[in-house]
Structures are given as C-alpha cells and as structure tokens.
Amino acid sequence: MNIPRTSYPRIVIIGGGFAGIALAKKLSKQEVQVVLLDKHNYHTFQPLLYQVSTGGLEPDSIAYPIRKILKDFPNFFFRLANVEEIDIKKNKVQTNIGKLKFDYLVVASGSTTNYFGNSEIERHSMAMKTIPQSLNLRSLILENFEEALLTSDLNERNALMNFVIVGGGPTGVELAGALAEIKKGILPKDYPDLDTRMAQIHIIQSGNCLLKGMSAKASEKAEVFLEKLGVNIWKNVKVTNYDGRTVTTNSDLTFDTATLVWAAGVKGATIKGLDAQEFVSRGNRILVNEFNQVKGFDHIFAIGDIACMATKESPNGLPMMAQPAMQQGDQLGDNILNLIEEKPMRPFEYTNKGAMATIGRNKAVVDLKRFKFQGVFAWYVWMFVHLFFLIGFRNRMVVFVNWVYNYVRFDREARLIIRPFKNRVED
Amino acid sequence: MNIPRTSYPRIVIIGGGFAGIALAKKLSKQEVQVVLLDKHNYHTFQPLLYQVSTGGLEPDSIAYPIRKILKDFPNFFFRLANVEEIDIKKNKVQTNIGKLKFDYLVVASGSTTNYFGNSEIERHSMAMKTIPQSLNLRSLILENFEEALLTSDLNERNALMNFVIVGGGPTGVELAGALAEIKKGILPKDYPDLDTRMAQIHIIQSGNCLLKGMSAKASEKAEVFLEKLGVNIWKNVKVTNYDGRTVTTNSDLTFDTATLVWAAGVKGATIKGLDAQEFVSRGNRILVNEFNQVKGFDHIFAIGDIACMATKESPNGLPMMAQPAMQQGDQLGDNILNLIEEKPMRPFEYTNKGAMATIGRNKAVVDLKRFKFQGVFAWYVWMFVHLFFLIGFRNRMVVFVNWVYNYVRFDREARLIIRPFKNRVED
Numbered sequence: 001m002n003i004p005r006t007s008y009p010r011i012v013i014i015g016g017g018f019a020g021i022a023l024a025k026k027l028s029k030q031e032v033q034v035v036l037l038d039k040h041n042y043h044t045f046q047p048l049l050y051q052v053s054t055g056g057l058e059p060d061s062i063a064y065p066i067r068k069i070l071k072d073f074p075n076f077f078f079r080l081a082n083v084e085e086i087d088i089k090k091n092k093v094q095t096n097i098g099k100l101k102f103d104y105l106v107v108a109s110g111s112t113t114n115y116f117g118n119s120e121i122e123r124h125s126m127a128m129k130t131i132p133q134s135l136n137l138r139s140l141i142l143e144n145f146e147e148a149l150l151t152s153d154l155n156e157r158n159a160l161m162n163f164v165i166v167g168g169g170p171t172g173v174e175l176a177g178a179l180a181e182i183k184k185g186i187l188p189k190d191y192p193d194l195d196t197r198m199a200q201i202h203i204i205q206s207g208n209c210l211l212k213g214m215s216a217k218a219s220e221k222a223e224v225f226l227e228k229l230g231v232n233i234w235k236n237v238k239v240t241n242y243d244g245r246t247v248t249t250n251s252d253l254t255f256d257t258a259t260l261v262w263a264a265g266v267k268g269a270t271i272k273g274l275d276a277q278e279f280v281s282r283g284n285r286i287l288v289n290e291f292n293q294v295k296g297f298d299h300i301f302a303i304g305d306i307a308c309m310a311t312k313e314s315p316n317g318l319p320m321m322a323q324p325a326m327q328q329g330d331q332l333g334d335n336i337l338n339l340i341e342e343k344p345m346r347p348f349e350y351t352n353k354g355a356m357a358t359i360g361r362n363k364a365v366v367d368l369k370r371f372k373f374q375g376v377f378a379w380y381v382w383m384f385v386h387l388f389f390l391i392g393f394r395n396r397m398v399v400f401v402n403w404v405y406n407y408v409r410f411d412r413e414a415r416l417i418i419r420p421f422k423n424r425v426e427d
Numbered sequence: 428m429n430i431p432r433t434s435y436p437r438i439v440i441i442g443g444g445f446a447g448i449a450l451a452k453k454l455s456k457q458e459v460q461v462v463l464l465d466k467h468n469y470h471t472f473q474p475l476l477y478q479v480s481t482g483g484l485e486p487d488s489i490a491y492p493i494r495k496i497l498k499d500f501p502n503f504f505f506r507l508a509n510v511e512e513i514d515i516k517k518n519k520v521q522t523n524i525g526k527l528k529f530d531y532l533v534v535a536s537g538s539t540t541n542y543f544g545n546s547e548i549e550r551h552s553m554a555m556k557t558i559p560q561s562l563n564l565r566s567l568i569l570e571n572f573e574e575a576l577l578t579s580d581l582n583e584r585n586a587l588m589n590f591v592i593v594g595g596g597p598t599g600v601e602l603a604g605a606l607a608e609i610k611k612g613i614l615p616k617d618y619p620d621l622d623t624r625m626a627q628i629h630i631i632q633s634g635n636c637l638l639k640g641m642s643a644k645a646s647e648k649a650e651v652f653l654e655k656l657g658v659n660i661w662k663n664v665k666v667t668n669y670d671g672r673t674v675t676t677n678s679d680l681t682f683d684t685a686t687l688v689w690a691a692g693v694k695g696a697t698i699k700g701l702d703a704q705e706f707v708s709r710g711n712r713i714l715v716n717e718f719n720q721v722k723g724f725d726h727i728f729a730i731g732d733i734a735c736m737a738t739k740e741s742p743n744g745l746p747m748m749a750q751p752a753m754q755q756g757d758q759l760g761d762n763i764l765n766l767i768e769e770k771p772m773r774p775f776e777y778t779n780k781g782a783m784a785t786i787g788r789n790k791a792v793v794d795l796k797r798f799k800f801q802g803v804f805a806w807y808v809w810m811f812v813h814l815f816f817l818i819g820f821r822n823r824m825v826v827f828v829n830w831v832y833n834y835v836r837f838d839r840e841a842r843l844i845i846r847p848f849k850n851r852v853e854d
Contacts, residue, residue, distance in 0.1 A: 002579060041569060042843045058487035058825070060841040067617040068840065074619070080573045080844070096850075097577055131845055142468060146507045150524055152429060190494040192501070394832040394840050398485070398825055405821040413495065413821050414487045416469045417507070418558055419846070423523075 001098040003077050008033045009340055012093060012102035014083050014271065016043050016066045019304025019325035020108035021391075026333025028073035032340070035102075037095060039082045040130075041066060045390055047322065048399070049128050050171060053137040054178035055186075055415035056406055061398040063131060064391040083109070086273035088300065104299045104336055107274060107286060108329065111305035111320055114265035114283070124244040125262040128171060137261065138414075139421040141179075144258050145191055147422075148198075159256040161199040164247050166239050167263035168205030169212065170357040173222055175261060176203045177359040180229035185410045202232045202255055204239055204247075206264070211365070213319055214355050218365035221374040225359040239264070266320055268306040281308040285317055290347035292332050298339070303328040311350060322389070324350050358382045361407065428525040430504050435460045436767055439520060439529035441510050441698065443470050443493045446731025446752035447535035448818075453760025455500035459767070462529075464522060466509045467557075468493060472817055474749065475826070476555050477598060480564040481605035482613075482842035483833055488825040490558060491818040510536070513700035515727065531726045531763055534701060534713060535756065538732035538747055541692035541710070551671040552689040555598060564688065565841075566848040568606075571685050572618055574849075575625075586683040588626040591674050593666050594690035595632030596639065597784040600649055602688060603630045604786040607656035612837045629659045629682060631666055631674075633691070638792070640746055641782050645792035648801040652786040666691070693747055695733040708735040712744055717774035719759050725766070730755040738777060749816070751777055785809045788834065 003010075009032050013020045016038035027034050042063040051057040070076045081095040086105065093100050113127040126137045141163070148160040163179050165172045183199045203210075203226065209219045210226075210233070223233060238250040247255040268284035279294060281287050285308035286294055292301045292309065301307075304325035308317035318324040328348055335345040356378065358364040364379035366372065373381075383403060390396050406412055430437075435458050440447045443465035454461050469490040478484040497503045508522040513532065520527050540554040553564045568590070575587040590606050592599045610626045630637075630653065636646045637653075637660070650660060665677040674682040695711035706721060708714050712735035715721055719728045719736065728734075731752035735744035745751040755775055762772040783805065785791040791806040793799065800808075810830060817823050833839055 001577065040844065041573065042845075058485040059845060060485035060487075060843055063843050063845070065617070065840065065842050068838075068842075071616045077620075079576070080570075135845075143507075146468065149506070150428065189498045190492070193504075392840060394829065394836075394838075397828045397832065401824045401828055402821065405824065409821075411495075411821075413492065413819060415492050415495075416487055416490050417467065418469075418486060418490070418562075 001079060001081070001095070001100045003033075003035055003079075003100065006033055006075070008075060009103040010035060010101070011104040011106065011336060012037065012100060013106045013108055014093070015108035015110055015304070015306075016040070017046075017108060017110045017304060017325065018322045019110075019329040020106070021066070021069060022326045022329030023106060023108065023303065023333050024070055024076065026330055027336065028070055028076055030337055032336070033075045033077070034073075035077045035079065035100065036066065036070070037079050037081045037083055037093070038066060039080070041078075041080050043069065043391060044131055045395075046129070047386060048390075049131070049134040050175040050178055052131065052134040052414075053128055053141070053175065054182060055138060055142075055412040056178065057399060057402050058414050059131045059135055061395045061402070062390065064395060069391065083271055086271055088273055088297070091299075105301065106332065107271065107294075107300070107302040107306055108304045108325075109269040109271060109306050111266040112269040113262060114267035115262065116265065118241065121239070121242050121260070121262060124242050125166075125260040127262055128175070129266070135419065136421045139417045139419060140259055142415055142417050143420060143422050145187070145194065148194055149191065155256065158198055159245060159258045161194070162202070162255065162257040163200070163259050163261070164202045164204065164255050164257045165261045165263060166204045167265065168203055168207070168210035168233075168235075169263060170355075171263040172203055172205075172261075173210055173226065173357050173359060175263065176201050176226055176231045177229060177363070180226070180231050181360050182412065183230065186412060186415065190415070200232060201230070202234060204234045204237050204249070206236070206238045208235050211357055214357070214365065215367045215372050217372050218357070218367050218374065221365050222357060222359055225363040229360055266305065268308070270306070274300075281317065283308070283317070291335055291345045292328055292348060301332055301336075303332055309348065313350075318350055321355070323353055327351065356382050356385065428506060428508070428522070428527045430460075430462055430506075430527065433460055433502070435502060436530040437462060437528070438531040438533065438763060439464065439527060440533045440535055441520070442535035442537055442731070442733075443467070444473075444535060444537045444731060444752065445749045446537075446756040447533070448493070448496060449753045449756030450533060450535065450730065450760050451497055451503065453757055454763065455497055455503055457764055459763070460502045460504070461500075462504045462506065462527065463493065463497070464506050464508045464510055464520070465493060466507070468505075468507050470496065470818060471558055472822075473556070474597075474813060475817075476558070476561040477602040477605055479558065479561040479841075480555055480568070480602065481609060482565060482569075482839040483605065484826060484829055485841050486558045486562055488822045488829070489817070491822060496818065510698055513698055515700055515724070518726075532728065533759065534698065534721075534727070534729040534733055535731045535752075536696040536698060536733050538693040539696040540689060541694035542689065543692065545668065548666070548669050548687070548689060551669050552593075552687040554689055555602070556693070562846065563848045566844045566846060567686055569842055569844050570847060570849045572614070572621065575621055576618065582683065585625055586672060586685045588621070589629070589682065589684040590627070590686050590688070591629045591631065591682050591684045592688045592690060593631045594692065595630055595634070595637035595660075595662075596690060597782075598690040599630055599632075599688075600637055600653065600784050600786060602690065603628055603653055603658045604656060604790070607653070607658050608787050609839065610657070613839060613842065617842070627659060628657070629661060631661045631664050631676070633663070633665045635662050638784055641784070641792065642794045642799050644799050645784070645794050645801065648792050649784060649786055652790040656787055693732065695735070697733070701727075708744065710735070710744075718762055718772045719755055719775060728759055728763075730759055736775065740777075745777055748782075750780055754778065783809050783812065
C-alpha cells in the first residue's frame with residue numbers, strides 16, 4: 001500500500017464503525033498519521049438497519065462516506081481494504097491490497113452474526129448487520145409476499161407469510177414491531193388478495209424476557225407493545241435448527257417459515273494473527289486491559305464490539321453497543337497521544353447513558369440513569385436521539401422527511417425489490 | 428397465474444414504465460380488469476438515473492412501488508413477472524410465473540440498450556437504463572478512484588481516472604456534466620493524493636452535434652457549458668470497439684479507460700411472439716397504427732418506447748421519451764374503452780411539449796414550443812419539471828432535500844459503494 005512515510009507515528013485503525021470513527025476524529029488534528037482501513041467506503045448507522053429492511057428508510061441515508069467524515073485532515077488516509085492478517089511480530093497488517101507497517105494498531109473490526117456453530121442456520125437464515133444484508137432481507141420479505149400470491153398450496157403460502165425472528169434484543173424487537181406494522185398498514189392495501197391473518201410474526205427468545213440488558217419495566221412494556229401489535233412472543237424457547245422451511249426448537253414447538261431472521265447473537269469479528277486463544281475471550285472478543293491494550297502489547301489496541309474489557313459492572317466485557325464503542329474510541333485517542341508523549345494513560349471508565357428501543361408508532365421504551373419511561377414520549381426521545389447521532393445533515397434531513405411521511409401516512413414507500421434476493425433477474 | 432376471472436374484459440399490460448402506468452391509471456376506475464406485469468415491483472423515473480450513478484440521489488427516491496400507485500382500484504392486479512412469450516394465436520402471455528389469457532394486450536415493455544451487435548462493447552461497457560445498472564456504475568466510478576490510489580503504474584491510473592461516455596443525447600450530456608462536477612467538487616477533497624487533472628471526461632458523438640433532437644441553440648449552448656466544465660467533446664467520431672481498456676474509433680483516436688458508459692442508443696425491448704419481421708421496424712420497435720394497434724390485430728397494442736408510430740413530423744416513429752409514452756398510455760385508455768363499447772377510437776396525436784437537459788449547476792437548456800432558453804432559469808425550470816413529474820410526495824421531498832443540500836454544499840453524499848461492482852466482498 002503506497003502511503004507516504006512521514007516523521008509522524010503511524011496509527012492504523014481497522015474498521016470505520018462507531019469506535020474507529022470516534023478515534024480517527026480525535027486523532028485527526030494531531031501530529032500523527034492515521035490510516036483507516038474498512039471493507040466498505042462508508043460508515044453504517046447500524047441502529048436503523050431494521051428500517052431499511054422494512055422499507056421505511058433508504059439505505060443511502062443511514063450510510064455516510066468515510067472519506068467525507070475526515071476530508072479536512074491532511075494526515076488522514078483511508079483505504080478500502082479487507083484486512084486478512086495481522087503480523088504482530090513484524091508490526092504489519094496484510095490486506096487484499098497489500099501490506100502496511102504500523103507503529104500503533106487499533107482493531108475496531110466490530111462484530112459479526114454468531115450462529116453458535118450451526119452451519120445450517122447460517123446457510124438458510126437472514127442476518128441484519130450490514131446494509132447489503134438489510135437490503136437482502138427487504139427484498140426477501142417482498143418477494144415472499146409476491147410468491148404467496150401465486151401459490152395455491154396453503155402450507156407453502158403460510159410459510160411465505162410467516163416471519164420468525166430469533167433473538168429478543170433490540171434488533172429483534174424493533175424488527176418484529178416494524179413487520180407487525182407492515183402487516184397492519186401495508187399488506188391489506190398492497191395485497192388485497194392475501195389473507196393478512198396468515199402473516200404471523202414470531203419472536204423467539206431463549207431467555208425469560210425481552211430486551212435483557214434493559215430494566216424489567218422496559219422489558220415488560222416492550223412485550224405489551226408487541227402483543228398489542230399482534231406479535232407472537234415465545235420465551236424460554238431455544239431454536240435448534242432451520243432447514244430453510246421448518247424451524248425446530250428444544251421443545252415440541254416448530255415453525256414453518258420461508259424467512260428466519262437470526263438476531264440471536266453476535267461475536268467479535270476477529271482477524272487472523274490476533275485470534276489465538278490467549279487473546280480471545282468467550283464470544284470471540286479480544287481481551288484488553290483498562291487502556292484497551294491487547295494482552296502483551298503496548299502498541300496494539302482493540303476498541304468497540306471486538307474489545308472485551310472486563311469491568312466491575314460487566315465482568316464479561318462491556319455491552320456490544322454504540323455507546324461504549326464511541327467512548328472507547330474517543331478516549332483511546334487521548335491515551336495514544338499520551339503514550340507517544342510518554343505521559344501516563346487514563347484508564348477507561350464507561351458512562352452508561354442508558355438504552356432504548358422502539359417497538360412501533362408511538363411505542364418505545366427508554367432507560368436513562370434516573371428516569372425510565374415508555375410510550376409516546378419515549379418514542380419521541382428515541383427518534384430525537386437517533387437523528388442526533390446520525391452522521392451528516394443531509395442524512396438527518398432525509399431520515400426526518402421519511403419519518404414524518406411514514407408517520408402521517410402510515411406508510412413505508414421504500415418497499416422496493418431493487419436487487420431480488422431469491423430470483424435474480426437481469427439488471 | 429391465479430387471477431380471478433370476472434365478467435369484465437381483461438386487459439394485460441406488459442411494463443410499468445411511463446406508458447404502462449399512465450394507461451393503468453386511466454383504466455383503473457373503469458369496468459375492466461387490469462393486470463400489469465413487470466419484472467420490477469417499482470416504477471423507475473429514468474430521467475434521474477444519472478444522478479443515482481453520480482452519488483447525487485439515492486435510488487429509492489426515484490423508484491415508486493407499483494402496487495402503491497394503483498392500490499385503491501379493486502380491479503387492478505399486479506404481478507412481478509418476466510414475460511417470456513406472447514402467444515398471439517391463443518391470446519396468452521407466457522411468463523416465468525405461469526400463463527395468462529388476455530382479452531386485450533398492451534405491450535409497454537420499453538427499450539433496452541442498443542449495442543448495434545457489438546458483443547465486446549456490450550460485455551465491457553456500462554449501461555444506465557435501470558436502477559441496478561445505475562448503482563453498478565456508481566460503484567465502479569468510486570472503485571476506480573480507490574484503485575487509482577493504489578497503483579504506481581501511470582497508464583493504469585490514467586485509465587482508471589478516465590471516463591468515456593459514448594452518445595451525446597440527454598443521458599450522455601447529463602452524465603458528463605455530473606462527472607465533471609465530481610471531478611471539480613468531490614475529487615480534490617476525497618482523494619487529495621490523486622492528481623485530478625488525470626480525471627478526464629470524454630463524450631463521443633457520432634453525429635456533428637450534441638442533443639440532436641433539440642434546437643441548434645440548445646445544442647450549441649450545451650457544448651459551451653460542457654466545455655466550461657472541462658469535458659472533452661469529440662464529434663463525428665464513431666466508437667468501433669472496447670476491450671475493457673482501450674476504446675478504438677473510426678479514426679486514429681483511441682482512449683484508455685476502465686469505464687465506458689454506453690449511451691449511444693436504445694432499441695425496443697421486444698418479446699418473443701411479437702418480434703417477427705412483419706411486426707418490427709428499424710430499432711426493434713413494434714409497428715403500430717394511429718390507434719397504437721399492432722398490425723393485423725384489433726386487440727393487441729404497443730405504447731411508449733416499444734411502439735413505432737410513424738407521424739408526419741416523425742416518419743421513423745415518435746421519439747423514445749417519457750412524453751409520447753405518457754400521452755399514448757393515457758389516450759389508449761380511452762380508446763380501449765371505446766373499442767369495448769363499440770365506439771370509434773380517436774387517432775393519437777403527439778403534443779410535443781418540448782425537451783430539456785441539464786448540464787450542471789445553474790446550467791440547463793430548455794426548448795419549449797415558443798421559448799428556447801438556456802442557463803440559470805432553464806436550470807430551475809428543469810428542476811421544477813422533474814420534481815413535478817416524479818411520482819409520490821415523499822420522493823419529491825427527498826429529491827428536493829438532496830438537491831438543495833447538493834447545491835448549497837457543492838456536494839454529493841451518496842458516494843457509497845453499497846454493492847461493489849468489480850470486487851465483490853462478503854456482505
């Protein structure tokens with residue numbers, strides 16, 4: 001990779017998610033050279049992916065070009081690259097576009113869907129961690145409705161109109177709510193020939209509550225909201241397999257569905273060279289100390305979802321969410337500068353600003369430190385916070401226009417099969 | 428295809444473009460059954476595809492779900508289907524999802540890129556007739572810049588940063604203008620390491636003027652505008668081949684480029700069963716009489732780009748544009764109803780409302796019947812007309828927000844490689 005060598009130390013960041021971008025921004029005006037590597041040329045605002053999948057938002061408005069975020073900083077370099085291996089002995093990363101030496105390395109590669117080793121589920125189910133994945137899910141949902149119109153086999157139609165979401169975290173809950181609103185608002189208008197009662201939405205949760213990380217009140221209320229929307233909630237049920245048609249569980253319960261969304265877990269997106277057992281915790285995350293340093297190294301760090309930093313409150317590592325990622329990225333910026341200047345580093349302390357999830361129109365749950373509330377006001381707070389954290393004025397405006405429109409018209413106009421998932425046709 | 432038979436006559440429309448939608452709307456409240464078939468579930472506003480390709484607009488805002496356009500009409504059926512053959516003897520269409528009998532058939536299948544039989548150009552060049560194609564071009568342009576950063580081979584870099592557009596019609600002119608603005612406004616900020624002078628934009632035109640169908644004044648002025656933007660215009664040059672790297676022409680002139688956009692011609696998208704020589708004119712269009720009837724049939728029609736209706740002003744058929752398509756669709760609605768009621772049909776008369784093209788910021792050319800003007804005011808007219816004809820309030824709002832943003836900030840934020848064209852990575 002031809003990146004000019006300067007007298008500044010070179011910090012290589014792998015990944016342009018919340019953590020990587022926060023760090024790059026912090027370092028951008030300093031006397032360091034920053035090289036950010038990502039396999040996409042854009043930052044993805046993951047919390048809104050489910051709205052892309054359900055036709056509520058266009059993909060381009062929750063993505064932001066990485067080059068633009070950091071365009072005014074002369075010592076910043078971006079390369080569209082897939083990191084294949086980290087050579088921790090020679091301080092190099094190997095990518096699909098060449099090798100790169102680093103003085104400091106920050107792994108911010110995020111997380112990926114965890115199928116817990118079940119390759120059949122992996123092959124047949126849909127994930128929702130990237131924009132292309134979300135668009136595939138959008139296409140599949142719409143293709144299923146189109147196909148349901150064509151079949152006279154009732155079992156087949158049933159499977160096509162059934163949606164099973166595995167995992168009762170925010171992704172699962174938000175997606176279930178959005179699908180329920182499609183069932184209610186869009187389906188009867190777009191497909192008057194289909195019996196909408198057949199469109200069942202199931203959410204399967206292995207534990208005994210939804211939104212596990214949130215308060216009991218939030219969890220209860222989310223359940224009430226989902227039930228109001230007609231979502232079937234199955235708690236204490238573990239999915240054991242899915243062959244593309246039937247979901248089997250650890251009980252007698254089975255589900256016939258053409259669409260299984262797997263939102264049951266994530267794991268760290270480790271990279272060869274830093275994936276040995278000595279570095280990695282449960283859930284494939286890289287163990288780091290309170291300065292985000294990888295065990296045994298002063299100059300190699302991990303931040304965000306990929307980093308497993310045990311704290312008093314979270315002995316198994318901080319939650320894999322945007323907040324800790326942004327805070328770690330921000331603070332690591334200071335710490336690396338301190339390290340370069342041979343000043344002491346400051347241990348990371350997570351400030352939990354709360355959590356929230358939206359279930360549907362006027363329905364959200366918010367847990368702040370002091371206040372926990374649910375309902376209409378929570379829904380406004382949820383929207384405001386998400387608009388605020390979206391990067392870019394244009395993105396905010398476009399998302400806002402869509403939300404107002406969808407709210408006023410009970411609609412979702414991006415129900416477009418731009419690239420079919422099942423039945424590819426010529427472009 | 429299980430579409431219920433009613434006592435109403437069944438009108439099958441192939442294609443949800445400007446012509447097909449106009450016709451379906453006209454027929455929607457009448458005592459007929461309308462079945463619209465399209466291989467996409469959305470209508471595409473083709474005049475703005477070049478803005479999707481150049482990162483100015485998101486694809487979803489120039490697409491509109493067909494089901495939504497016609498959702499309030501109980502006798503309207505849409506099926507996502509690819510029509511494979513028309514059986515003119517048995518009055519049936521064969522599609523990938525089954526057969527369908529018709530009482531009346533309207534072919535509105537539009538046009539497709541015409542490579543004039545050169546399969547090498549077809550294989551290596553980019554077309555821009557559909558949203559997926561436009562997104563592929565967007566990805567390719569951005570991937571080329573990313574690759575240009577990596578190579579130290581100057582010829583290679585030159586080819587990656589060179590853009591050759593073949594065809595000086597509105598598509599070619601508008602795309603050339605947009606690329607020139609990217610060169611000026613985006614390239615220096617996003618890729619400070621690249622020498623932007625290497626990004627050359629060439630437009631090659633086989634005839635002796637740009638925008639052939641428009642006035643001499645518009646054509647001249649378009650040329651002046653493009654030259655101001657730094658576009659290289661090559662007139663009276665015919666492209667003879669392209670091997671993926673070098674464009675050869677009928678003169679000594681050659682171009683080294685990794686991106687050839689083929690906007691040199693379109694032809695009718697004929698369908699098996701109606702593609703015999705007796706039905707088809709030059710340019711693969713189906714010959715129709717003044718009632719849009721296909722030769723030899725009372726009940727089979729063609730409208731829009733696919734139809735070749737010779738008139739006094741246009742002996743070789745009306746121009747392949749949105750205006751004639753919409754007018755024909757609209758009037759055929761009346762004529763089919765007349766036919767059913769055994770009333771006389773009214774011959775189609777084309778009302779030419781004018782033509783326009785935009786070249787860039789504050790630069791457009793407009794030919795109306797009485798007024799021809801160019802420049803800033805023309806640019807506002809162009810924008811207003813395009814916003815007006817876009818289907819859907821949400822689409823208009825989102826496009827408007829993007830245009831205002833792009834204008835004020837000299838920016839194009841949808842420069843996202845959502846699905847790479849060259850180097851596919853895992854989703």
